[in-house]
Amino acid sequence: MAREKIALVGIGKIAMDQHVPALAASADWELAATCSRHGSVQGVPGFTDFADLLAERPDIGTVSLCLPPVPRFDYAAAALRAGRHVMLEKPPGATLAEVHELQAMATERGLTLFATWHSRMAQAVEPARAWLAGKTVNRAHITWREDVRKWHPGQDWVFEPGGMGVFDPGINALSILTHILPAPVHLIAADLDFPANRQTPIAARLRFNGGVTADFDWRQEGPQTWDIEVATDAGPLALRMGGNVLEIAGKTVAGESSIMGEYPALYARMADLRRRGQSDVDLAPMVHVADALTLGRREQVAAFDF
Numbered sequence: 673m674a675r676e677k678i679a680l681v682g683i684g685k686i687a688m689d690q691h692v693p694a695l696a697a698s699a700d701w702e703l704a705a706t707c708s709r710h711g712s713v714q715g716v717p718g719f720t721d722f723a724d725l726l727a728e729r730p731d732i733g734t735v736s737l738c739l740p741p742v743p744r745f746d747y748a749a750a751a752l753r754a755g756r757h758v759m760l761e762k763p764p765g766a767t768l769a770e771v772h773e774l775q776a777m778a779t780e781r782g783l784t785l786f787a788t789w790h791s792r793m794a795q796a797v798e799p800a801r802a803w804l805a806g807k808t809v810n811r812a813h814i815t816w817r818e819d820v821r822k823w824h825p826g827q828d829w830v831f832e833p834g835g836m837g838v839f840d841p842g843i844n845a846l847s848i849l850t851h852i853l854p855a856p857v858h859l860i861a862a863d864l865d866f867p868a869n870r871q872t873p874i875a876a877r878l879r880f881n882g883g884v885t886a887d888f889d890w891r892q893e894g895p896q897t898w899d900i901e902v903a904t905d906a907g908p909l910a911l912r913m914g915g916n917v918l919e920i921a922g923k924t925v926a927g928e929s930s931i932m933g934e935y936p937a938l939y940a941r942m943a944d945l946r947r948r949g950q951s952d953v954d955l956a957p958m959v960h961v962a963d964a965l966t967l968g969r970r971e972q973v974a975a976f977d978f
Contacts (some may be wrong), residue, residue, distance in 0.1 A: 678704060789957060793933070
């Protein structure tokens with residue numbers, strides 16, 4: 673079967689680290705064009721203007737957007753108006769309202785819209801969800817600590833309004849939590865640490881009902897920590913390595929210490945949605961972030977610079 677043509681928009685670090693290798697290995701997709709002000713992919717036709725890409729490449733039916741959240745809506749809306757299916761890097765937008773609007777546009781036009789959560793594709797997430805089904809969760813804790821300088825070097829937009837700050841990685845943990853828990857939770861309280869010179873938080877501590885808590889921090893150097901620990905009536909479960917390793921009662925039972933399978937799984941999911949003529953837009957992780965920014969107590973901490 674011929675691979676379907678796709679365009680990749682926004683050729684930055686995440687595109688080069690994850691999207692391009694995933695597409696190169698895909699049996700479903702052919703990377704037929706890119707669009708970026710500065711980046712390019714060797715051997716792939718590149719555009720600097722998205723309108724030109726849409727006008728000159730009617731053969732490309734699907735667009736994957738890897739832009740920062742704030743400008744993403746205009747690109748997604750333009751693609752949908754042009755009759756293209758759209759895949760959104762996480763978070764799917766800068767606001768909930770704009771993603772709802774995109775979802776309505778896609779539905780009206782019979783197009784696929786996929787709001788991706790790459791951490792849900794981690795190897796051990798589905799086994800964890802299956803094990804937790806039907807069990808009583810007594811408490812759960814997320815520890816999600818990483819180094820912003822490693823993952824977003826020099827990218828000041830992450831600390832601007834709409835950039836989400838520490839919730840850029842934290843939403844990955846929330847995307848797993850909302851997927852694996854047998855019952856939904858809602859936020860009760862949050863403490864947010866804002867650097868004196870920044871507009872978004874660099875650390876956050878969240879408290880949900882049902883004994884669920886979270887600790888996010890973007891200042892951790894050295895080894896990174898991406899853990900979710902759940903205490904149940906049947907014993908403890910832990911997800912390590914961002915959801916790629918599953919431990920039951922302290923013993924590893926599934927997965928491996930690699931994050932490289934997440935994006936290939938996303939593109940396989942997009943291909944399946946296209947074949948079925950369906951969309952997948954789950955905003956539960958983003959709702960928790962919006963609630964944290966609404967309820968959170970703001971604490972000023974030391975200035976942060978790259």
